[in-house]
Amino acid sequence: MIRRAAMVKMVVIAALAALVATLVAVLIRWLPESASEEMDRITFVYWFATIICIGIFALVAAVIIEAVWAFRVQPDDDTDGPPIHGNTRLEIAWTIVPAILVIAIGVVSAVVLSKNADAGSNPLHVKVFAQQFAWKFEYPGKVMSDELVMPLHRNVKFEMQSADVIHSLWIPQMGQKQDVVPGITTEIVITPTRTGTFTLICTELCGLGHATMRAPVRVLDQPAFQAWLAKQRSAGGAGGATSGAAGGQTGGATSDTSALGKTTFASAGCGGCHTFTPAGTDAQVGPDLDKLAADAKAAGEPVADYVRQSIVDPNAVIAKGYQPNVMPPTFGDTLKPDELDALVAYLSGKGAS
Ligand code: CUA
Numbered sequence: 001m002i003r004r005a006a007m008v009k010m011v012v013i014a015a016l017a018a019l020v021a022t023l024v025a026v027l028i029r030w031l032p033e034s035a036s037e038e039m040d041r042i043t044f045v046y047w048f049a050t051i052i053c054i055g056i057f058a059l060v061a062a063v064i065i066e067a068v069w070a071f072r073v074q075p076d077d078d079t080d081g082p083p084i085h086g087n088t089r090l091e092i093a094w095t096i097v098p099a100i101l102v103i104a105i106g107v108v109s110a111v112v113l114s115k116n117a118d119a120g121s122n123p124l125h126v127k128v129f130a131q132q133f134a135w136k137f138e139y140p141g142k143v144m145s146d147e148l149v150m151p152l153h154r155n156v157k158f159e160m161q162s163a164d165v166i167h168s169l170w171i172p173q174m175g176q177k178q179d180v181v182p183g184i185t186t187e188i189v190i191t192p193t194r195t196g197t198f199t200l201i202c203t204e205l206c207g208l209g210h211a212t213m214r215a216p217v218r219v220l221d222q223p224a225f226q227a228w229l230a231k232q233r234s235a236g237g238a239g240g241a242t243s244g245a246a247g248g249q250t251g252g253a254t255s256d257t258s259a260l261g262k263t264t265f266a267s268a269g270c271g272g273c274h275t276f277t278p279a280g281t282d283a284q285v286g287p288d289l290d291k292l293a294a295d296a297k298a299a300g301e302p303v304a305d306y307v308r309q310s311i312v313d314p315n316a317v318i319a320k321g322y323q324p325n326v327m328p329p330t331f332g333d334t335l336k337p338d339e340l341d342a343l344v345a346y347l348s349g350k351g352a353s
Pocket of ligand 1: 202209210
């Protein structure tokens with residue numbers, strides 16, 4: 001039988017161990033501040049499992065420390081320990097109790113998973129297009145955006161597609177994370193609970209530019225979101241270009257081409273990998289597009305020809321210091337002819353303002 005004194009000691013050790021573990025759990029900010037209903041539920045699961053773990057840790061720490069101390073070998077003791085034939089009651093207890101706890105964590109997780117996957121009856125549908133190394137978002141009415149804008153307190157259902165390799169969508173404060181896999185459409189639901197700006201991060205190693213594959217996220221209250229969506233609709237309406245939105249332009253063909261080149265640069269995700277001062281981008285995965293004239297000269301081609309070739313057939317000429325097969329070879333297919341022409345003109349400095 002365990003003596004009363006030993007029992008008291010073990011309770012004290014358990015209390016101390018629980019205190020230390022609790023302080024580690026509470027004082028360190030392990031999770032970002034929640035910004036979605038889904039993250040609230042995930043945080044609940046985290047604490048549910050953590051509290052159980054603290055209890056088990058305290059019990060195990062108390063038994064181990066007391067056993068090591070009380071049964072340590074004496075200096076002059078060369079005898080064998082007493083033969084032990086198990087303890088049926090103890091063994092039943094340490095089988096049933098953990099089984100119940102693990103099942104409880106499993107049930108809570110399953111309920112949260114199913115709730116977090118439920119988009120409700122009236123979600124906002126947003127299509128997500130991932131490619132090396134950029135995100136694009138499509139709202140109802142074919143509104144395209146490089147920025148993810150979400151309405152407060154509304155279920156947003158993402159339908160995600162990848163143009164090349166596996167990417168993964170994650171906004172830390174929103175909790176939810178889901179792979180974007182070529183060939184299938186994956187889904188995820190996020191319901192924002194506070195306004196603000198966040199960052200969408202790709203969390204699947206997808207190539208050289210993986211670390212730069214991010215997108216800005218904004219949560220707006222419902223009226224502000226509707227206003228934003230209406231503005232995007234009118235800006236991206238007839239003609240496809242946003243030439244009207246900039247204002248104060250002289251108009252005419254040059255301005256249209258310039259605007260289309262600029263929007264194509266943005267929508268194709270060029271800025272995810274390339275520095276180009278006119279577009280305000282500074283990524284360094286691929287060659288610096290401010291130096292296209294020098295690169296074309298090195299390749300012995302006119303600038304416009306060199307630019308077009310580099311977009312349609314990226315491996316034809318590899319700029320010094322860079323590697324082949326990094327830039328997607330698909331832009332010749334995915335860009336419309338007028339978009340490609342405008343992009344070439346924009347990058348070649350013709351029609352760029
Ligand atoms: Cu896309 Cu990492």
